Amino acid sequence: MLRLLTIEFHKLKYNRASKVLSLIYFGLLTCIALIAAIKFDIGPIKFHLAEIGIFNxxxxxxxxxxxxxxxxxxxxxxxxxxxxxxxxxKTLKQNLIDGLSKKEFILSKFYTVIVFALISTLFVFLVSLILGLFYSDYTELAIITSDLQYLLAFFIKLVGFFSMGLFFGILVKRSAFAVGAMVVWFFIESIFKGYLFWTFKDSENTTEKVDGVMQFLPFEAMANLIKEPFSRLGAVRSVASQIGETFSKSYAVDFSTVVIVSVWTFIFIYLSFTLLKKRDL
Structure with missing residues (x-):
């Protein structure tokens, strides 16, 4: 594993575009901290994001x-x-000539995907921990260490998403077309979701039926790993209750969703290997 990772990071070391994109990504992750600085006053109304509980x-x-x-x-x-x-x-062909098997080649890419996802997760953990220690109203150890399953969900989501990108990168061989293919897949899922709503429009529990089908598709499954957090915020719930609205959705990380995304990850990596094995290089 270490040998394969060394090969991959040696390639990335001399790829300027990859280094720039990686720096932009981690720079933007760091910028999450800037949310704490957002504040504005409108007459007697003083609004400060860090004080409404997003960093608790x-x-x-x-x-x-x-x-x-x-x-x-x-x-x-x-x-x-x-x-x-x-x-x-032509580095793929050269690697194979030098003795790297196609299985090892795919594994080297998958290990790189895991490392990127792991580094991202650790980075988000550190940024969140620092922000929480500065701004949270609750700093007891038991509270700090609760809900850490979102970090696991984040890691699994990244691994699944990057594995999908790896598959399309092998399938179409060009980065722009690979991203385009993923966008097309996303729109196909969205259109299919609309079709399901139209199909079940006269049924009871339409949303539940649509979600029951959509949860097995890759983009939907990855989205379901970490549900939107805004309606969970105390300030939002307080405003909603004043106008007679209530939120009953579950925000937990579902084990079934973790399994679905993990299965899709395996499928994408397996298809990548199968495609590479059959392709004449």
């Missing part, structure tokens, strides 16, 4: 992983460009 433990684990997951697109570009460069610079 354990809510911060949910909020920060959700926001950080939106930024994963930058690392996706690194993954797909990493694959397209293998074809552009």
């Amino acid at each position: 433990f354990p809510y911060i684990w949910h909020f920060n992983t959700y926001i950080a997951a939106i930024l994963k697109f930058f690392l996706l570009l690194v993954i797909v460009s990493m694959m397209s460069n293998e074809y552009s610079y």
Whole structure:
């Protein structure tokens, strides 16, 4: 494993675009801290984001992983460009000539995906911990360490998303087309979801039926790992209760969703290996 990772990071070391995109990604993750500085006054109304509870433990684990997951697109570009460069610079063929098997080649990419996801998760953990210790109203150890499952969900989400990018990078060989193919897949899922709503429009529990089908598709499953945190915020619930609205949704990380995303990750890696094994290089 270490040998394969060394090969991959040696390639990335001399790829300027990958280094720039990685720096942008981790720079943007750091910028989550700037949310704490957002404040404005409108007459007697004083608004300060850090004071409405978004950095309170354990809510911060949910909020920060959700926001950080939106930024994963930058690392996706690194993954797909990493694959397209293998074809552009003939390094894939050279690696195989030098004795690297196709299985080891795919594993080297998958290990890189895991390392990127792990570093991202640790980075979000540190940023969230520092912000929480500065701004949270609750700093008891039991509260700090609760809801850490969102970090696991974040890691699994990144691994699944990057594995999908790796598959499309191998399939179409060009980073722009690989990203485009993922966008097309996303729109297909969205159109299919709309079709299901139309199909079940006259049924009871329409939303539950649609969600029951959609939960097995990759993008939907990855989105379900970390549900939106905003309606969970105390200030939002307080406003909602004043106008007669209530939120009954579950924000927990579902084990079934973890399994679905893990299965899709395996499928994407297996298809990547199968495609590479059958392709004449």
